[in-house]
Amino acid sequence: MPNFSLIGKRALVTGASRGIGQSLAIALAESGAQVICASSKEGGCSQTVALINELKQQKAEQLFADLSDMQAVQKLADDALAIFGGIDILVNNGGTIFRSPAVDFPMSEWQKVLTVNVDSAFLLSQQIGKTMINQGSGKIINTASMLSYSGGVTVPSYTASKHAIAGLTKALANEWGQFNIQVNGIAPGYIRTDNTQALQDDQQRSKDICNRIPAGRWGETEDLKGAAVFLASEASNYVNGHILAVDGGFLAR
Structure with missing residues (x-):
């Protein structure tokens, strides 16, 4: 039996305060890991920590950092490494x-999304990867x-960032x-979270999404x-550079 422990x-x-990040943190803890939960605000992961x-x-344990601030991200890496003496x-x-529609997309928001989604992931990977x-x-x-594979609508910066994350994964x-x-x-496929609330609330769009997903x-x-x-x-010791879609079959259709 493979070792999942x-x-x-x-x-x-x-991003462990709620939604996907909270579930991932809890899953690792349920399998025996010591988990540091990080969010953008002090005390933001209190609920996740309590559940664990x-x-x-x-x-x-919990830490916080503004992922748009690279100095804060560097401190997050340093503090996380210090808590348990390393990160596995x-x-x-x-x-x-x-x-926002691309023609009206504010450059400031473009830069923020790319910084938070890509720059912070690279810096954390770089600093913790060294250890x-x-x-x-x-x-x-x-x-x-899913927007690592397609273009989406009215989310050009998010789409660019998620294509970049897929590429960064392979490069590292x-x-x-x-x-x-x-x-x-x-x-992740279409998951019920705050980020997808607008799509969930659009009855026709939500219906179209479910019709495309084999899981329904x-x-x-x-x-x-x-x-x-x-x-x-x-x-997964011989799995490397792979993007695992957990999408109910969305990409297959």
Whole structure:
């Protein structure tokens, strides 16, 4: 049986205050990892930490950082490494989105989305990746998107950022695979979160989405737990540079 246990592993999950990030953090803890939950505001992950502590298996910690501020991101990396003396699993999940037709898209919002979604993921991967190289092992999981494959509508910066995340995942896998570091991505399908609330509220759009998904339903954040544990565990030691779609079959249709 492949080893899916994360006992003894140390993890950092960004964007862990709610939604997908919260589910991913809880999944890692349920499998035995010590988890540092990070969000953009001080105390933002209090609920996630409380839910993990209820498991009575691990005690979670929390940090915060504005992912649009690279100095804050650097401090997040340093603080996370100090808490447990290293990081074995990095989940770059924190991100943002802005909706506007391309012709009117504010340049300031374009830059913010790219900075939060891509720059922070690279810097965290770079700084924590250095320590993974030294320890001879590590897992980095980036949150991609269905918009890593397609263009979407009125979300040009988000689409660009998620294409970039897919490319960054492959680039880091190419460089760091030799050090027993696996860098992969999870591309969630249409999941019920704050980010997709506008689509959920549009009855016709929501119906069209469900009609395209072979599973016939929106995904729940819990549907991503298994993929996260797989990519964080020894079970995926020969999986590298891969974007794993968890989409109910959306891409197949």
